[in-house]
Amino acid sequence: MIKIDFEKMGGLIPAIIQDHETNEILMCAFLDEKALNLTLETGKTWFFSRRRNKYWMKGEQSGNTQDVLEVYTDCDADTVVIKVKQNGGAACHTGNRTCFYVKWEDNQWVEHSEPLFDPDEVYKK
Amino acid sequence: MIKIDFEKMGGLIPAIIQDHETNEILMCAFLDEKALNLTLETGKTWFFSRRRNKYWMKGEQSGNTQDVLEVYTDCDADTVVIKVKQNGGAACHTGNRTCFYVKWEDNQWVEHSEPLFDPDEVYKK
Numbered sequence: 721m722i723k724i725d726f727e728k729m730g731g732l733i734p735a736i737i738q739d740h741e742t743n744e745i746l747m748c749a750f751l752d753e754k755a756l757n758l759t760l761e762t763g764k765t766w767f768f769s770r771r772r773n774k775y776w777m778k779g780e781q782s783g784n785t786q787d788v789l790e791v792y793t794d795c796d797a798d799t800v801v802i803k804v805k806q807n808g809g810a811a812c813h814t815g816n817r818t819c820f821y822v823k824w825e826d827n828q829w830v831e832h833s834e835p836l837f838d839p840d841e842v843y844k845k
Numbered sequence: 846m847i848k849i850d851f852e853k854m855g856g857l858i859p860a861i862i863q864d865h866e867t868n869e870i871l872m873c874a875f876l877d878e879k880a881l882n883l884t885l886e887t888g889k890t891w892f893f894s895r896r897r898n899k900y901w902m903k904g905e906q907s908g909n910t911q912d913v914l915e916v917y918t919d920c921d922a923d924t925v926v927i928k929v930k931q932n933g934g935a936a937c938h939t940g941n942r943t944c945f946y947v948k949w950e951d952n953q954w955v956e957h958s959e960p961l962f963d964p965d966e967v968y969k970k
Contacts, residue, residue: 743870794947
C-alpha cells in the first residue's frame, strides 16, 4: 500500500495546485500529514504555513477557495498534485490568477502582474 | 531586482517540470543555485539529488533529456516552474510519461502505471 513519505523533508511535502481544466499551475505550497488529510476530507485545499507556523484553508480570508477535484502523488510519494476549481478566479495573494507570473527573460526575472483583485482591499478587512 | 530565495529551505527550491504544450506536470525535483544556473545556461534541466548528494542532468542515463523553453518563478520567488519539451516521451525513471501516475481514489492511492520504456533495460546498462 502506498503511503506518502513525509519524512524526507521533516514532515512536509510540496503540493502543486493545478487548474483542472487548463492544467495551469496556480501555486505551490507545503502540506504536512494533517493538512493533506484536511484537504482530502473537506474537499478544499489546506496548507501548513512555514512562516506563520499554522494551518490555513486557501481562501479563508479572500474567499478564493479551491475545490479539490483530483489528487495525485508521484513515483516516490513525496509530492502531490492537486487539481482544483479556483473560486474567485485568482489563486495568488497578489491578486494574480497564478503565483507564477514572474518569467525569466533576457537573463533576468520579469514580473507580468495582472491582478484580478486589489490585495489591500481583500486582506485588510 | 527579483532574486530566488534559496535560504528558506536550506539552499534548495522545488522545481516543477511541465510539458510546454499540454501543461501536464511531468515531475518535481529540487534545485539549488548551481543547478538552476546550469539549467538556465545549458537549456537542459539539471537537479540536485538529496539522496545521492550530487548534480545530475535529467536524461543523462536514459537519454530522456528535457529542453528548457520557459522558466517562471512565483510571488515569493521560492519555487520555479520549468516548461520543457520532454525528449523520448517519458520523464519518470519508472518509464511513465509523468511521475504523477498515482491517483487518490476511494480513499487510497492507486497506481496507473503505463510505462513507455523498461527501466531495467534503460538504467542497467
